[in-house]
Amino acid sequence: MSTLFGTFLGPMVQLTIDGKEVAAPASATIFDAARAHGIPIPTLCHMQNETPVGVCRLCVVEAGGRVLTASCVRQVENGMKVVTNSDRVLAARRTLLEILMSDHPSPCARERQSGDCELEMQARNHGITEIRYPKRYFTRPKDDSSLAIAVDHEACILCDRCIRGCNEIRQNLVLGRMGKGAGAGVAFDLNTPMGESSCISCGECMVSCPTGALTNKRIAGTELPIPAGAVPAEPEDLLELPVFKGVSGTFLEMNKGAIVKRSFHPGDVICREGDFGSTAFYIAEGKAAVSISTPMAHVKTHGGAGGWFSRLTSSLIGRDSDAREEETSQGYIPIDASVDLAYSNPVAELGPGDLFGEMTCMSFYPRSATVKALTDCTMYEMLRNVLDILLKNKSFRARLGKEYKRRALETHLRGVPMFSELSPDFVERLMDNVKLIRLSPGQVICKQGEPADSFYLVRIGFVKVTETYPGGELVIAYLSRGDSFGEIGLLGAGARTATCTALDHVELVKISADDFNAMVDQFPGVRRGLQALADERQRQNAERMAALGTISLDSFLGQGLMEAQSLLVLDLARCTRCDACVRACADAHDGITRLVREGQRFDRYLVATSCRHCKDPLCMVGCPVGSIRRRNSLEVIIEDWCIGCGLCARNCPYGNINLHPFQVMADDPDNPGRRIAMVKQKATSCDLCTEHAEPSCVYACPHDAAHRVDPRKFFSELLGTKV
């Protein structure tokens, strides 16, 4: 009999449970003694691998005292007489279950998913069909912020199993109790949404939860296909990998279909630029080359006629020989991998331990580059729920963090001339001190007016910078991979001058104020550069804010004209519809017009379908290779390395970006190593003919009808007379 309790034992005691004489170690609880002898006692809050707390009281039994006792916490005593199924006990349990069920959203998510909600099962076992008690008069919220786990506080019975799983078993110390009385519940960190908390998505809480309060969030259709050369990744194999250390095996089992192990041979294309996807790859073994198609050179037309004469006066200007004035600050193409690509030779190498495709996986952006196996490779392809688990995993982050920080600092900090004078020693110091932080969509990074405590580099995703003014909020910029922010507050008055918000899944390199100050003190050139950047940004912000105060008209705002920096307007009282503007635009851009002589009307003006160079350029959000961007002079341009995914065209609310086919030389998918002519899409939008003093459409209008204007200035008189 003693073997029922294993070998630790100690002194034994004799007791009676439901009339049956049994022996149990003196340290055992009634619950353990009964279960060891095959006598079931129902429970909700107790798990064998967690410290018993006796909060649900469902395991109450009669143990000879005046009141019922919770068997999971009451130790056995010699001669104790225990009754587990008396009428009194059963009545108490039924009452408890009825009270719990009265607030339970039956059937809860777990009951719907797998039919094994422990509360609902106990209620059925106890024959509870009707609830006599009123339902709670208020509802508790749901928390959908985590990619891997769904939280329904309504289904929580406060059994604390998740809290003990998180804190005792995994020792993550994320979960705890909050509130009192009817308002009590579990909370992540200081009651932050799960996805924004320090939760590492190990899954232990969800595995521990007896109800549908914490459930595995399976994305619809997440079973990854198993292509040739791939095998499903078994949880046992994954747990062998250091990067999955600490993750609940049950959790991995639940997400089994969302990760596959794939093998590639040299030359195999793993993913192709511009393709849509939903997976990320973790390289376990082997090396791969990441590249984008040879960038098309600028087409520069130095004035000229259409047809053959246009070709004579047009030339293809290579990237290096056509660097714009402001481009001295960026010499690389950002892609969705741990490396960036050089302008001149956009190819890089990825090796074991590298992860790529994070933005595609997390935010469904198109693939930013083509990845080919250089050697025999083994990779894990995963969907976002598994990637989320991986990215939050302590051991994975510890392993990759240093490398990511090094690359981020090397590429994005030292790659910028402003920071080029940083000494290797100082960069080493930064590497040790900076932090990688992850943010969910909508999460605020810093708020206007808050004390400035750090400087940030964007590693992944898009950050929206806004400034509030009386009566509204103005979008100042969208920052993407490689951009930095936070210098104005640190160099100036010490307070944030704008609010920065994560637009999607964002990862930042955070440099503390101490390190930042040490950097600018030690390297005066860096200080000067940052000060100049800060001054320029503040000057532009001041201009925008000043412009805001001049005009406010519903119809003007309704057409989004306020958002534009430069509008192509056609005076319809002058325009003879001769289309000279359209032909000029086509002539200036290799035969493809970037304007359509149609659009919304404002008074007698037609706002033509041509890039407005918006103050809030939504088109720039999500570009997987950062090819659509603002120049220092604020016009939005599309760079040569556009991969033609069309995201910017879909994002533009005014239909001002179009995709056009261009002929390029690209790798032959059927014959590795060979290059063939292929038609490739490329996004085009008005570039204001910046190489000329005036846009060609305006220059070519014979009737003085076409104008490129600042809408606030151009329409201000009109608005003033109409109001």
Added chain:
Amino acid sequence: MRIDETHRVWLVASIVILGAATAVYVIYALAAPHGPSGGSPIGLVFGFTGFGFMIYAGLLGARKKVPIMRLGRAQGWMRGHLWLGLLALPLILFHGGFHFGGLLTSILLWLLIITVLSGVFGAILQHYLPTVILERVPMETIYDEIDRVRDQLRVEAEGFVADLCGGGVPEAEAMALVPEGGIRAGGFTAMRPRGGGGVQYGLTEAEVEPVRSFFQTEMLPFLLEPSAKSSRLGDDTRAVAAFTKLRMLAPAAAHPVIANLENLCEEERQLTRQARLHKMLHTWLLVHIPLSLALLLLSVFHAVIALRY
């Protein structure tokens, strides 16, 4: 091109040139013993100056062929074309001493007169018609897109009627109107919102019959051939009367559909109006440009012959 206060400089300069030329001509005509002659030195100056103005005016066409070449703004060229082209006529008249001369010179002078008059006519059209289009065609589209928009209107109308009366527009036909390359590629026209789509009205066959009949017998033929004079829907006033009558015959539940159909007819009329005005705005060029070319070629011939012989 709209002739407004921005032309003041050109107007003043033209008046000065014309005044000076007139003064010179009067003095010259009074002083010439045999009257003014094209072959005299002053007559040749008038001739070359007038021919130079004609050449400049004619170069506008060439300038338009190289719209992005930085040879001066196109509107400057256009103003020069208008005013110098206009001045060419009195200068050439001064050149010929208001005589038509022989066959060639007569042809030349008549060509010049017609060309200048057609240009003045075109300038008047270009001054007024853009405003007319602006006011009378608020739903203006790109001229080349008119046929496609018409197809869209027809499919849209069939959709409204099908929703009300049953039946439907074949999906393939509706999709065929989506421009190649997707919705975006066509710009604003392609993004034009479309109506119709699955609204159920629950009316009996008898109740919807007037609408069906009206659509089949009047509206659909009008949409297919909007320029037909016989259709009353092509006329604003008669169309209002037709739809008012239809409303009286149909139940109230069908009135929103009738309103939509009326709007489509209005848009169709506007497209017809736009096409007509567009043609008026540009058709005069069919006279002006060939005559200008002929004038320039014959002028060169005349100059060579006159100077050579």
